Amino acid sequence: MGTRIQPGPRERLxxxxxxxxxxxxxxxxxxxxxxxxxxxxxxxxxxxxGKDGLIAEVLRRAAAEDLDRYRSAIAAxxxxxxxxxxxxxxxxxxxxxxxxxxxxxxxGADLALAEPAHPAHAVTQQYRQSLHDxxxxxxxxxxxxxxxxxxxxxxxxxxxxxxxxxxxxxxxPARDARExxxxxxx
Amino acid sequence: MGTRIQPGPRERLxxxxxxxxxxxxxxxxxxxxxxxxxxxxxxxxxxxxGKDGLIAEVLRRAAAEDLDRYRSAIAAxxxxxxxxxxxxxxxxxxxxxxxxxxxxxxxGADLALAEPAHPAHAVTQQYRQSLHDxxxxxxxxxxxxxxxxxxxxxxxxxxxxxxxxxxxxxxxPARDARExxxxxxx
DNA sequence: CTCCTGGTAGAACGTTCGGTCTACACCGGT
DNA sequence: ACCGGTGTAGACCGAACGTTCTACCAGGAG
Numbered sequence: 001m002g003t004r005i006q007p008g009p010r011e012r013l014x015x016x017x018x019x020x021x022x023x024x025x026x027x028x029x030x031x032x033x034x035x036x037x038x039x040x041x042x043x044x045x046x047x048x049x050g051k052d053g054l055i056a057e058v059l060r061r062a063a064a065e066d067l068d069r070y071r072s073a074i075a076a077x078x079x080x081x082x083x084x085x086x087x088x089x090x091x092x093x094x095x096x097x098x099x100x101x102x103x104x105x106x107x108g109a110d111l112a113l114a115e116p117a118h119p120a121h122a123v124t125q126q127y128r129q130s131l132h133d134x135x136x137x138x139x140x141x142x143x144x145x146x147x148x149x150x151x152x153x154x155x156x157x158x159x160x161x162x163x164x165x166x167x168x169x170x171x172x173p174a175r176d177a178r179e180x181x182x183x184x185x186x
Numbered sequence: 187m188g189t190r191i192q193p194g195p196r197e198r199l200x201x202x203x204x205x206x207x208x209x210x211x212x213x214x215x216x217x218x219x220x221x222x223x224x225x226x227x228x229x230x231x232x233x234x235x236g237k238d239g240l241i242a243e244v245l246r247r248a249a250a251e252d253l254d255r256y257r258s259a260i261a262a263x264x265x266x267x268x269x270x271x272x273x274x275x276x277x278x279x280x281x282x283x284x285x286x287x288x289x290x291x292x293x294g295a296d297l298a299l300a301e302p303a304h305p306a307h308a309v310t311q312q313y314r315q316s317l318h319d320x321x322x323x324x325x326x327x328x329x330x331x332x333x334x335x336x337x338x339x340x341x342x343x344x345x346x347x348x349x350x351x352x353x354x355x356x357x358x359p360a361r362d363a364r365e366x367x368x369x370x371x372x
Numbered sequence: 373c374t375c376c377t378g379g380t381a382g383a384a385c386g387t388t389c390g391g392t393c394t395a396c397a398c399c400g401g402t
Numbered sequence: 403a404c405c406g407g408t409g410t411a412g413a414c415c416g417a418a419c420g421t422t423c424t425a426c427c428a429g430g431a432g
Contacts (some may be wrong), residue, residue, distance in 0.1 A: 030421085040382090045420095088317060112213070158362060229410085
């Protein structure tokens with residue numbers, strides 16, 4: 001059964017690694033992951049084949065969660081596609097102003113992992129594609145000219161918001177981005 | 187004297203580290219830096235006190251070069267502040283489409299170095315402040331309302347361009363950003 | 373009861389990490 | 403001629419890296 005009193009080692013490892021790989025970066029050591037999860041060394045290699053596999057799985061899980069946050073924010077903003085898309089930047093404002101925000105996890109992974117063959121890269125690519133599709137679906141309904149172009153610009157604003165939020169913590173990049181998004185969508 | 191047939195070990199080390207710390211990330215090993223620069227281990231510690239000092243100095247040098255690129259691009263664009271600012275995004279288009287582009291060096295350093303006390307963070311902060319001032323000076327001449335706000339938005343577009351260029355190499359984020367910049371500046 | 377599965381605990385592997393150290397060579401200045 | 407400064411070459415250190423290994427233990431199924 002999936003549910004026990006305490007989550008199994010696989011679950012504990014994923015939870016701890018999701019937190020630590022964000023706080024400390026994906027180059028965090030295996031020992032730190034194991035002791036944070038209270039998991040035996042062996043379990044890591046049985047469940048994920050190695051650190052790379054764990055990191056990739058962590059990113060997959062985080063991607064699913066983050067996409068759900070985008071979907072929830074959009075769904076809660078009513079029916080107007082314009083308002084639904086602007087709601088994304090309201091959600092981003094919350095995220096980047098939350099203490100402990102350290103930038104976009106996926107960009108951080110791509111920059112930190114130099115080897116192009118690392119399985120993490122495929123996960124981040126897939127994540128961005130899903131997010132792009134999510135936005136494109138809303139943009140489509142607006143019947144604007146060049147919908148693909150508009151979607152790319154929204155993606156750029158999102159990446160810029162997360163990057164600026166990490167680089168200049170005093171600023172409020174999501175507000176700036178939201179204003180720019182309003183320009184695009186009108 | 188400063189000029190010899192071959193640059194001294196300090197110069198070689200800076201040059202090699204500037205390249206390697208970008209290609210491989212700032213977590214590149216000391217041995218890789220030393221062998222790439224053909225420099226004795228000892229020289230690193232005599233000249234920079236350690237790897238952290240070298241990384242910080244590399245970022246300082248890169249920042250000076252990058253700021254000069256911005257200044258040159260702006261200066262070459264004539265007298266109209268609007269055209270001068272848009273020229274920044276033309277320059278960025280060149281940068282992000284150049285093979286081997288791996289994103290913003292300074293954001294990469296901030297994300298990869300988890301310890302807040304690392305000297306690199308002060309350098310990246312200073313770099314962004316200088317870039318911000320550079321843009322603000324041009325924005326000021328436009329006599330727009332909320333010039334600080336506009337400058338922040340331009341910074342966000344720049345960060346977004348560099349992040350997107352690294353994350354989605356097939357896109358042309360600088361063009362999208364330039365179009366948004368035109369909206370801001372009009 | 374016995375056996376198997378899946379978990380823990382931890383030693384140990386070889387490699388790499390950043391950093392310190394010794395030994396020696398070159399070269400310009402006095 | 404000599405000396406001090408600066409460089410190279412490379413051994414060496416303790417620690418951390420990712421990984422593999424053995425030994426043991428709990429719980430459920432046969």
